[in-house]
Every structure is written in C-alpha cells, then in structure tokens.
Amino acid sequence: MQLSDLRAIVTGGVSGLGLAVARRLASDGGRVALFDVDEDKGAAAVADLGAERARFFRTDVTDEHGVAASVDAACAFLGGLDAAVNCAGILGAGRVLGREAPMPLRQFSTTVMVNLVGSFNVAKAAAAVMQHNDPGEDGERGAIVNTASVAAYEGQIGQAAYSASKAGVVGMTLPMARELARFGIRVNTVAPGIFWTPMVDGMPEDVRKSLSASIPFPSRLGQPDEFADLVAYILGNRYLNGETIRLDGAVRLAPK
Numbered sequence: 001m002q003l004s005d006l007r008a009i010v011t012g013g014v015s016g017l018g019l020a021v022a023r024r025l026a027s028d029g030g031r032v033a034l035f036d037v038d039e040d041k042g043a044a045a046v047a048d049l050g051a052e053r054a055r056f057f058r059t060d061v062t063d064e065h066g067v068a069a070s071v072d073a074a075c076a077f078l079g080g081l082d083a084a085v086n087c088a089g090i091l092g093a094g095r096v097l098g099r100e101a102p103m104p105l106r107q108f109s110t111t112v113m114v115n116l117v118g119s120f121n122v123a124k125a126a127a128a129v130m131q132h133n134d135p136g137e138d139g140e141r142g143a144i145v146n147t148a149s150v151a152a153y154e155g156q157i158g159q160a161a162y163s164a165s166k167a168g169v170v171g172m173t174l175p176m177a178r179e180l181a182r183f184g185i186r187v188n189t190v191a192p193g194i195f196w197t198p199m200v201d202g203m204p205e206d207v208r209k210s211l212s213a214s215i216p217f218p219s220r221l222g223q224p225d226e227f228a229d230l231v232a233y234i235l236g237n238r239y240l241n242g243e244t245i246r247l248d249g250a251v252r253l254a255p256k
Contacts, residue, residue, distance in 0.1 A: 006030035007078035011088035016197035018087030020224030033074030035059035061118030084126035115165035177242030193248025
C-alpha cells in the first residue's frame with residue numbers, strides 16, 4: 001500500500017497516538033478523516049494538518065449507526081477509503097472491589113464498549129467500503145490497524161476492565177484478518193507499552209520517572225511518533241497480516 005496517496009480514517013485522531021498517526025500519514029502525502037468527540041481539539045488538529053489533508057468528523061465509536069454515517073461522510077471527503085486506524089480508547093481504571101463498593105457494571109461495560117466494540121464498529125464499517133476497492137498489488141484492497149495494549153497480556157491491579165477490552169482487540173485480530181483475506185483487506189494490531197500521551201501529562205513527575213525506570217531499554221516513555229512509525233510500516237508492508245505487535249521497550253507490567 002502506497003502512503004503517498006493514502007485515504008485513511010483515524011479514530012481518536014485529534015490527540016495522543018491518533019494525532020501522531022494522522023500527522024505521519026498526512027506528511028507522507030495521505031489524507032485523513034479524524035474521528036473523535038472533542039470538537040475543539042478536532043478544529044485544532046485540522047488547522048495543524050491543513051484542511052486539504054484532514055477533516056474532523058464528530059463520532060462516538062460506540063454508536064453503530066453514527067459510525068456508519070461518519071464513514072460514508074469520510075469517504076465523500078477522501079474520495080474513497082484505503083485504511084482505518086483505531087486509536088480511540090479510554091483507561092477505565094478501577095478495582096473490581098473498590099473501597100466503597102464493587103465496580104459498577106456501567107464502568108466495566110463503558111470501557112469495553114469504547115475500546116473493543118468501538119474498534120469493531122469502525123473496522124467493520126471500513127471493511128464494508130474497502131471490499132469494493134479495485135485490487136492493488138497482491139490483490140490488496142485495504143488495511144485495518146487496531147490499538148491494543150501490553151495490559152492485554154499483563155493487566156495490573158485496577159485494570160480488569162481495561163485489560164479485558166484490550167485483550168478482546170488482540171483476540172479479534174487474527175479471525176478478522178482470516179475472514180477479510182478473501183477481500184484483500186489486512187488486519188493488524190499494535191500493543192503499545194507506556195507512551196507519552198495526554199493521559200500521562202497529568203501524572204506527577206516522580207510517577208513518570210518511576211514508569212520510565214521500569215522500562216528495560218530504552219528506559220523512557222514511548223513517543224507517539226514511534227507508534228506512528230510502526231503504523232505506517234504496517235500499512236506499507238503487504239505481507240504483514242493477522243499480527244499483534246508489542247511496542248514497549250521490553251517492559252512487562254508488574255502486578256501494581
């Protein structure tokens with residue numbers, strides 16, 4: 001897949017990892033549709049990327065019909081669709097048995113809805129469009145990249161909801177790739193470790209230093225541009241399919 005004229009949807013595309021991906025794709029000559037819920041950040045992201053390269057579509061990824069409508073609108077702006085990159089997500093931190101009461105089911109289900117169901121909603125709507133693309137080399141018609149987390153493998157105390165949602169993303173990657181193979185659509189997932197994102201910005205300095213020290217090498221937080229580089233590589237390598245790739249500096253999360 002050529003990145004120079006790529007037409008892509010990026011969820012969570014107005015900040016953090018999603019914005020880094022959008023910047024990378026736009027800098028390579030692609031055009032991006034940014035799906036998110038923050039209209040102010042959406043306007044800022046479009047101003048940053050350029051209106052000819054990007055457009056914001058207010059989208060709740062948990063809303064099946066809303067996602068389908070946004071995909072249609074994005075295709076009209078982009079002139080088609082070649083890729084979808086799912087970066088939208090929430091932490092949903094909380095203990096199963098909290099100090100005051102057990103975790104409300106609403107908190108668990110909301111985390112799963114955004115991280116897992118949201119990724120599925122966008123992936124299936126994008127695939128429904130990409131299946132009709134003219135085949136390129138090797139018969140490729142499109143690519144989907146999801147975002148999981150190392151917490152899918154070593155969830156910490158307080159991450160039951162988050163880890164379950166991200167493990168679901170890992171779990172659906174291979175069967176989805178196998179199913180969509182007949183349409184020439186690849187599906188891969190990135191499982192990032194501890195990255196410098198807006199979620200980290202609010203942490204105290206000593207906490208950030210402790211997190212950095214826990215990473216074997218390099219002993220620092222990951223940079224969003226490094227995540228974007230991997231996404232760009234996945235999109236460009238047609239033989240990479242059905243895989244979940246850890247990007248984590250060899251970190252393995254401790255219980256807490």
